Amino acid sequence: MKLLFAVSDRDLLNSYSKLLELDGIDVTRAFDGTQVVMRTAAEKFDIAVISDSLPRVELKELLRLLYDEDIPTIVITEKRVTSDTLCRAELACSYLPLPFLPDELRKAIRLLNDKKQTDNTFTAGDARVDIKQFSMNGIRVTNEEIDILKAVTEELPFSVRHESVYISALNRKLERLHKKARIKYIINKGYRLVCDNG
Amino acid sequence: MDKVRKKIVLYAMTSIFVLLTVLLAVINGVNFTMAADDADIITQVIADRHGAFEGGGTGTGDYKNKTPYHTQTEDIPPKENEAAGSVEPTNKGQAPKGMGPMGPDSPETNKSVRYFTYVFDDKGEATAVTHNITAVDEEEAALWAKSLLNETTGWTRGTYRYRVYNFKDKTYVTVIDQGRELLPSYRILIISVCGELLGLLASFIVLESISKKLARPLEDADRKQRQFISNVEKEFKLPLTVINANTEIIEKESGCTDYTRSINRQVRRMTSLVKDLRALSVINYESDNITEIDFSEIMTAVLDGSRERFEQKNIKLSMDIEENIKVNGDEERVRRVIRELADNSLLFAKTEARFTLTRDSERITLNQYNDTQLSEGTVDQVFDRFITLENADKLDTAGLGLSFVKDTVKSMGGRVTAKVADGVFMLTIAL
Structure with missing residues (x-):
């Protein structure tokens, strides 16, 4: 797997690049936005991990570039991830707030890579979810949101950290798409995708 | 005004209000109690003389027939007045304690005390003993006195002090007008209430102006604590993430030791703490959701x-x-x-x-x-x-x-x- 790892803090960059290399991943390093642009132009990556505070190029532009290159992206952020963050059209496939453990980064990379390999789509209510493209009726959905949508559609349990943030964001996205389905909690059953009128 | 200042002003104002109210209630309470005691001394003296100061009043005796006033006190032995209505004789011929120049033997007393005494026989017929008051006519006084027959002593119609006592199977009702004597007490009460209100207003103005100064140390401490939490969260999360990775690299390259495991444990604990701090520091900001x-x-x-x-x-x-x-x-x-x-x-x-x-x-x-x-x-x-x-x-x-x-x-x-x-x-x- 070829991975672009871009953070401005040298220690973080070196440590995690090394760690991921020890895991057998081919890591390309970048410490500012310009380098991300250059590396992306020069090479094809499977996944990108970038910080939301990279200097020189705005995050939005970088995410657009990576989206156009069809590279699923994990954003490392110092900020709290809220449903607002997820609803903004920032095109990230996953957010990883600092501080995180190496296993959390590994898991995020693995899940994104798995989704990238699949051609599956599924229907959540009357919305169509494209797993590979991380989209629901053309709207970007994150890795965690896809997992939740799939679980609630198939009535399976799921384990996502801060699931309320993702559920709240998903409900807002469903509303934006004018869909009647909403994710609600049913006692003794868990979260289910139900019609808004019950 | 922010919350801390509001609280300081509120607590201080409540304290001042309670303190002033208690103080003024005690002062006025004592003042009115003393006024009641003074009135009781006078009614006691009148009771001792069975309805009139010596020298008599201007009552008509039988108010219905408008007969000339006469005093009955000369016919009554002073020691025989059994106290049915808590009448206890005072030292006759001496000014009772607390009366000063208003003593019962003072020639001014009869003129300055406005009062009436009615005696009721066992059939309830009223006879005026003394009627030395102009504010109340005799008919009204008799009815008024009759309405008090079942009482002993107390205030009636605001400023009138009464005493009911028995002698020789007859019941005497003496009512004295203390309106003039109570006037200074009422004035003190009004001044107290106005003073308290003015005091509260002045306190509010002063507290409002100094509360910012008073609240500053508290606000500073709170702000510093929140700032510290926010800084710790911000400054710790990156190093912790790096230490996490570095420990794993050491373990992968040189093998696991008790020391690397200990570092891992402690770093995980600190990571968890920093995540808690993040949630707490978020509260500082208004939610837009x-x-x-x-x-x-x-x-x-x-x-x-x-x-x-x-x-x-x-x-x-x-x-x-x-x-x-x-x-x-x-x-x-x-x-x-x-x-x-x-x-x-x-x-x-x-x-x-x-x-x-x-x-x-x-x-x-x-x-x-x-x-x-x-x-x-x-x-x-x-x-x-x-x-x-x-x-x-x-x-x-x-x-x-x-x-x-x-x-x-x-x-x-x-x-x-x-x-x-x-x-x-x-x-x-x-x-």
Whole structure:
């Protein structure tokens, strides 16, 4: 797997690049936005991990570039991830707030890579979810949101950290798409995708 | 005016109000008691003389027939006046204690005391003994005196002091007008009330102007604490993430040792603490995501989702949640509040945890109960940052969860309290 790892803090960059290399991943390093642009132009990556505070190029532009290159992206952020963050059209496939453990980064990379390999789509209510493209009726959905949508559609349990943030964001996205389905909690059953009128 | 200043002004004003009210109530109470005592001395003297000062008044004797006034005191032996209405003779011929120049033998007394005395026979027929008052005519005085027959002594019609006493099977009613004597007392009362109001106004003006200065140290301390929490969270998270990675690299390249495992444990613990701090520092900022949320559904979801963890710890979880209770708030924070309550129960409950959510016409109440080893009383300090009360050293908790709960509930305009009674820890959120 070829991975672009871009953070401005040298220690973080070196440590995690090394760690991921020890895991057998081919890591390309970048410490500012310009380098991300250059590396992306020069090479094809499977996944990108970038910080939301990279200097020189705005995050939005970088995410657009990576989206156009069809590279699923994990954003490392110092900020709290809220449903607002997820609803903004920032095109990230996953957010990883600092501080995180190496296993959390590994898991995020693995899940994104798995989704990238699949051609599956599924229907959540009357919305169509494209797993590979991380989209629901053309709207970007994150890795965690896809997992939740799939679980609630198939009535399976799921384990996502801060699931309320993702559920709240998903409900807002469903509303934006004018869909009647909403994710609600049913006692003794868990979260289910139900019609808004019950 | 911000919250701390408001509180300072409110508490100080309440204290000043209570203090002034008590002080002025005592002063005026004593003043009126002394006025009553003075009046009682006069009525006592009149009672000793069976209805009139020596020298007599201007009563008509039989008010119905308008007969000329006559005093009956000459026919009555002074020592025989048995006290049926608490009449006790004073030293005759001397000015009673407290009367000064207004003594009963003073030639001025008869002129200055406005009073009337009526005597009632066993058939209830009234005869005027003395009628030395112009404000009340004799017919009215007789009826008035009759209405007091079953009393002993006291105030009537505001400023009139009366005394009822018996002699030779007859009942005497003496009523004296103390209006003029009470005037200074009323003036003092009015001045006191005005003084208190002016004092409160002046105190408010002074407190309002100095409260900023008074509140500054408290606000500074609070701001510094929040700033510190925010800084710790910001400054620690990056190094911790790097240390996490570096420890793993060392382990992969040189193998695991007790030391690397220890670093891992401690770093994980600190990572968890920093995540808690992040949640707490978020409270500093106004949420821009306030919507109407289904409190009942959120509470049910979070608690039902925690059921497995309760079962693993052999804690019986029960909940009684009224449906469709909606509140305005930040959904993520509210979820976190319920999660913190569940975590709190998981940490401290011995065998049982119970949650209820109810709504009445005025408020929404959430109660969390669990059995506890804590001693009885209020335990509001559990809401302080970094405070844990029970087995704190043995538990992996930073003592920030309930502080988050308090701050969130406060930001929603609610109140949270905690107490221990009969071995049960009870936390109440009122919204």
